[in-house]
Amino acid sequence: MTRAPQDIILAPVITEKSAGEIADGKYTFKVDVNATKTEVKMAVEKLFNVKVVAVNTANFDGKVKRQRYQFGRTPAFKKAVVTIDTEGKDATYLAKGGKTTKVGAKYKTSIEEFGFGQ
Numbered sequence: 001m002t003r004a005p006q007d008i009i010l011a012p013v014i015t016e017k018s019a020g021e022i023a024d025g026k027y028t029f030k031v032d033v034n035a036t037k038t039e040v041k042m043a044v045e046k047l048f049n050v051k052v053v054a055v056n057t058a059n060f061d062g063k064v065k066r067q068r069y070q071f072g073r074t075p076a077f078k079k080a081v082v083t084i085d086t087e088g089k090d091a092t093y094l095a096k097g098g099k100t101t102k103v104g105a106k107y108k109t110s111i112e113e114f115g116f117g118q
Helices: 016-024 037-048
Strands: 009-012 026-031 052-060 064-067 070-073 077-084 091-094 100-103
Touching: 009 037, 016 026, 016 077, 026 037, 037 052, 037 077
Parallel strands: none
Antiparallel strands: 009 026, 026 077, 052 077, 064 070, 091 100
16 A cells, blocks of 8 residues: 555654755655665655655664653654656657757756755
C-alpha cells in the first residue's frame, strides 16, 4: 500500500548548513522513520515538481534527557538530504518528417516552498 507524500515528508530542516547547500541543489527534510529512499524520491518529485538526482538518509536516535529525577528519551527521527537537478535543459528530438522539435523543461530547478529559495 502506498502512502501519501505528505505522510513521508514531515518538515524541512532549516539550519545554517542546510541553507548553504541550497545553492548546490541539496534540500534537507525530516522524513518518516520507516520511509525508504525510493519513497522519499517519489514524494519530493510529486510534491514539488522537481527532478531528484540523489537521496541520502540518516537515522538519529533520541537523546537521553533528564528532568529532576526522571530520565526519558527524545523521539528518534530520520533526515533525508535530497539533491535535485538544477539544470533544467530543454529537450530536443526528431519529429515526423525529420524536423527537430524542442520541448521546454518539464521540471522546476528549485524548491520555493517552506522558505527555501535561491
